[in-house]
Amino acid sequence: MRVITPPIKSQGIKTKLVPWIQALVPSVSGRWIEPFLGTGVVAFNSGFKRALLGDTNPHIINFYKQIQQGLISPAQVRSFLESEGEYLRQADNDGYDYFTIVKQRFNRLYDPLDFLFLSRAGFNGMMRFNKKGEWNIPFCQKPERFARAYVTKIVNQVHDVACLIQPEWEFRISSFESLILEADVDDIIYCDPPYSGRYVDYYNGGTDEDEARLFELLSATKAKFILSTWHHNDYRTNEMIDLYWNRFNLVTRDHFYHSGGKIENRKSIVEALVYNFPANIRQHNHGVIPKPEQLVLLDERAEYIAEQLCKA
Ligand SMILES: C[S@@+](CC[C@H](N)C(=O)[O-])C[C@H]1O[C@@H](n2cnc3c(N)ncnc32)[C@H](O)[C@@H]1O
DSSP states (O other): OOOOOOSOOTTTOOOOGHHHHHHHHOOOSSOOOESSSSTTTHHHTSSSSSSEEEEHHHHHHHHHHHTTTTTHOOOHHHHHHHHHHHHHSSTTTTTTTHHHHHHHHHHHHHHHHHHHHHHHHGGOOOOOOTTSSSSSBBSSOOOOTOOOHHHHHHHHHHHHHHHHHOOTOOOEEEOHHHHHHHHTTTTTTEEEOOOOOOOETTTTOOHHHHHHHHHHHHOOOEEEEEEEEEEOOOSBBBHHHHHHHGGGGEEEEEEEEEEOOGGGEEEEEEEEEEESSSSOOOTSSOOOOOOHHHHHHHHHHHHHHHHHHHHO
């Protein structure tokens, strides 16, 4: 499966887990509902014509809304990144001075193109906002960041998501509760909440109360749902699994990630998908073997995605 990668980045991005998640998605006639949208990578690879997508982070939602409305186009992104990239290249302190100018401009005006710039020029593709809601990730220290090939890569990503975002997709700045309450029997809800108990940033810190509320809402929904969470790592297990999620179906697999750029910082975690519908997948198998029916569905969605990309 070719995974479409979005133009914005964040530390919790699920790109590597997309094929696993999509292999579990059941056949439903309704909407893809994603209340913790993040970068959107899971939604963009869902192959759904109708979607309801929310996040408390207004910058993410505004960015995608502007693409949907044609206010941000691939051509515009190219010209913006080429000229901003040139200023960065020529700036004092190895580009740092211009990164600071864009950061300050964004913290005043919240322009979605500045948001894209910061997302792609920040350290390690991270996204974080301080307690005042200001961009809080330092410069990647690369004045040549927006070299021609990199700009083209980002422009292509904008093009891809512009093709996949349908007029019927609704983007909403909202907390997760209202989206889940709106779900109908024919919809599929995919939730990827922040880890509970870990303050991540201004828009993105889950509390134990949030997890309890999420459990309540997902237990009561008429829709089908899939929840991403972590199961255990080398040091501890996620106590929310026993507390809440073990009541549903659950499948796990190993996931390796880097914290920091160095190879020795490679860490492993066992990821879990919790779901409330029958699926013929071995439980706790650390690697899903989807049933043929699910593979067929996956093929259909991949075809749909390819069609949308070709139309443009
Ligand atoms: C783990 S990230 C989702 C990552 C996403 N699946 C991806 O691959 O990019 C969680 C997201 O939930 C958002 N968020 C945090 N608290 C929220 C809440 N109460 N309601 C809705 N969204 C929330 C954060 O802003 C963040 O974008």
